[in-house]
Amino acid sequence: xxxxxxxxxxxxxxxxxxxxxxxxxxxxxxxxxxxxxxxxxxxxxxxxxxxxxxxxxxxxxxxxxxxxxxxxxxxxxxxxxxxxxxxxxxxxxxxxxxxxxxxxxxxxxxxxxxxxxxxxxxxxxxxxxxxxxxxxxxxxxxxxxxxxxxxxxxxxxxxxxxxxxxxxxxxxxxxxxxxxxxxxxxxxxxxxxxxxxxxxxxxxxxxxxxxxxxxxxxxxxxxxxxxxxxxxxxxxxxxxxxxxxxxxxxxxxxxxxxxxxxxxxxxxxxxxxxxxxxxxxxxxxxxxxxxxxxxxxxxxxxxxxx
Amino acid sequence: xxxxxxxxxxxxxxxxxxxxxxxxxxxxxxxxxxxxxxxxxxxxxxxxxxxxxxxxxxxxxxxxxxxxxxxxxxxxxxxxxxxxxxxxxxxxxxxxxxxxxxxxxxxxxxxxxxxxxxxxxxxxxxxxxxxxxxxxxxxxxxxxxxxxxxxxxxxxxxxxxxxxxxxxxxxxxxxxxxxxxxxxxxxxxxxxxxxxxxxxxxxxxxxxxxxxxxxxxxxxxxxxxxxxxxxxxxxxxxxxxxxx
Numbered sequence: 001x002x003x004x005x006x007x008x009x010x011x012x013x014x015x016x017x018x019x020x021x022x023x024x025x026x027x028x029x030x031x032x033x034x035x036x037x038x039x040x041x042x043x044x045x046x047x048x049x050x051x052x053x054x055x056x057x058x059x060x061x062x063x064x065x066x067x068x069x070x071x072x073x074x075x076x077x078x079x080x081x082x083x084x085x086x087x088x089x090x091x092x093x094x095x096x097x098x099x100x101x102x103x104x105x106x107x108x109x110x111x112x113x114x115x116x117x118x119x120x121x122x123x124x125x126x127x128x129x130x131x132x133x134x135x136x137x138x139x140x141x142x143x144x145x146x147x148x149x150x151x152x153x154x155x156x157x158x159x160x161x162x163x164x165x166x167x168x169x170x171x172x173x174x175x176x177x178x179x180x181x182x183x184x185x186x187x188x189x190x191x192x193x194x195x196x197x198x199x200x201x202x203x204x205x206x207x208x209x210x211x212x213x214x215x216x217x218x219x220x221x222x223x224x225x226x227x228x229x230x231x232x233x234x235x236x237x238x239x240x241x242x243x244x245x246x247x248x249x250x251x252x253x254x255x256x257x258x259x260x261x262x263x264x265x266x267x268x269x270x271x272x273x274x275x276x277x278x279x280x281x282x283x284x285x286x287x288x289x290x291x292x293x294x295x296x297x298x299x300x301x302x303x304x305x306x
Numbered sequence: 307x308x309x310x311x312x313x314x315x316x317x318x319x320x321x322x323x324x325x326x327x328x329x330x331x332x333x334x335x336x337x338x339x340x341x342x343x344x345x346x347x348x349x350x351x352x353x354x355x356x357x358x359x360x361x362x363x364x365x366x367x368x369x370x371x372x373x374x375x376x377x378x379x380x381x382x383x384x385x386x387x388x389x390x391x392x393x394x395x396x397x398x399x400x401x402x403x404x405x406x407x408x409x410x411x412x413x414x415x416x417x418x419x420x421x422x423x424x425x426x427x428x429x430x431x432x433x434x435x436x437x438x439x440x441x442x443x444x445x446x447x448x449x450x451x452x453x454x455x456x457x458x459x460x461x462x463x464x465x466x467x468x469x470x471x472x473x474x475x476x477x478x479x480x481x482x483x484x485x486x487x488x489x490x491x492x493x494x495x496x497x498x499x500x501x502x503x504x505x506x507x508x509x510x511x512x513x514x515x516x517x518x519x520x521x522x523x524x525x526x527x528x529x530x531x532x533x534x535x536x537x538x539x540x541x542x543x544x545x546x547x548x549x550x
Contacts (some may be wrong), residue, residue, distance in 0.1 A: 038474035040445050059481070136346045162472070165345040166502050166541045191472045194538070206474060236486035252479045255506025256525055294428065297475050 002029045003062075005050060005184040010059035012045055017047040021208040023059070026185060034199035035189040036292070042102060042208040043086060043189040047158045051081045064153055065203070070152070077105065082143050084159040090132030094123055094142055095133050098149060103127065105150030115182055119175050119277035120145045122213070137168035144175065148184075155179070157188040173198050193293040204296055210301040215291055216232045217230065223290035223298055227258040228268060232275070233282045241278040259294060262264055309336035311462050311494045312357060317366035319352050328517035329366070336462070339495045340483060341505040341525075343537075344514030345545050350498055353514075358465060359383045369444035371462040382415065390467035394452035399440040401432060404440060405455060406530035413533070426454050446477035452482055463494040473502055481509050485543040502538035511537065515545055 004028040012020040020042045027033045035043045048054035049061055052072035066075045088097045102109045110130045123141050131142060135168040147265040161169040176186060196202045196216045204211040212219055232238040239258055247267025251260045262268050310335040319327040326349045334340045344350045354362040357370050359379030368375035395404045409419035427433050430450055456464050457500040471480040489495050497508060505511050512522040521528055521544055525537050534540045
């Protein structure tokens with residue numbers, strides 16, 4: 001299989017801040033590859049290097065077989081980039097924006113219409129409306145249409161779902177799934193852990209370093225300890241009691257429960273009685289399966305102690 | 307009996323002929339973590355502006371922290387706190403200056419501000435940052451400080467807008483522990499968010515759609531009612547009932 005991206009030892013600093021620290025990975029053709037990490041992890045810096053908009057201090061970035069620092073002119077023709085901040089012309093209409101992007105890349109809307117029809121058909125009825133007056137979900141659809149209109153081999157999406165509501169977010173992932181049939185390679189960044197499951201492979205990224213790269217299922221399975229989901233109606237008292245428990249290794253709130261790891265099975269057996277003795281109400285303790293976020297937390301802890 | 311800190315009856319807010327809030331009814335209790343959800347444009351922002359004394363209802367009864375939204379918006383403002391992810395602290399002021407500024411805005415005495423400042427710095431292990439500009443702080447610390455500043459004056463209610471969006475998983479959990487602790491102290495925490503996993507942490511949530519509250523219950527009960535694994539699934543079922 002062809003490698004669409006090959007990054008070896010990429011580093012980049014801004015002043016004293018090391019935004020990217022020795023980043024190596026590859027992306028296969030037609031993969032949906034996710035970079036999952038919080039704000040400030042280095043996702044945008046990495047995407048700017050991939051898209052030839054920023055030079056690395058060290059390392060080599062090959063994209064579509066081209067060197068992103070030297071062959072940027074050729075490479076730019078084949079990349080569709082949707083930056084995190086809405087970057088279309090707000091004072092041009094929907095149609096004008098799309099035509100503009102098509103023209104810049106030397107093509108026409110008609111030529112590649114079938115590629116964007118699933119997405120663009122949602123906003124086509126508003127073709128005369130100024131881009132600045134669209135709702136969040138519609139802006140996102142227009143930006144994606146503009147990024148695709150020259151039929152790029154690689155689509156780069158920087159936090160496309162940040163700040164949009166859950167419905168638009170789920171629609172967006174449906175649209176990406178449909179793009180697969182066109183054989184476009186997609187890299188996408190997101191701070192939402194749950195979106196990792198929609199990618200073929202993901203890289204967990206934190207403080208400029210990659211913590212792990214694998215399929216989301218395998219990353220999740222990398223969680224090495226038994227995990228318990230502990231519930232009570234008194235959340236703060238529950239967490240406090242868990243922290244005081246000598247058998248607790250970690251205790252993290254997870255929605256309506258607390259995910260707990262313990263030093264051994266004996267500590268697990270006695271946990272319920274301990275919490276009851278502490279006077280915590282409505283306690284339940286259940287063994288549970290780890291998710292991606294549990295694994296991310298585990299990797300962060302290891303990073304902190306390493 | 308639970309104390310009610312927000313009570314809303316038949317709240318209507320119109321802009322011209324557009325009905326942004328269409329007869330809202332709900333109560334929020336003291337010490338509760340209440341999630342206020344809805345799609346973009348559902349009317350959440352309009353409602354929050356009314357609840358925080360920035361805008362007046364067209365009709366209906368709204369009482370916040372014991373004050374009436376028509377006649378006592380200034381008292382409401384003095385009894386609530388507010389924090390949003392985008393902006394809460396002045397980046398070109400130091401940690402200490404921000405705390406003094408907000409304390410002054412909330413009408414706290416100089417001695418009380420000094421006391422709170424010391425408490426806060428100790429609690430957040432922030433001493434070394436006291437004279438640093440906000441712009442020099444890591445994002446996680448900034449968020450925690452912003453929250454602490456929003457409850458500096460012991461408000462009855464604190465409004466949080468997407469409080470943990472974009473922060474790393476560990477910081478996010480430390481933040482929720484701060485929220486739990488605040489609620490334990492009896493301060494009501496009113497959370498609006500697009501992040502459905504933040505909603506999972508709330509005691510109760512309401513979901514708005516096209517100006518109306520269409521669901522209001524504990525996350526657990528809503529998941530049961532809609533036969534859903536997550537609040538996200540509930541939300542999608544409600545906001546997108548029969549498409550695809």
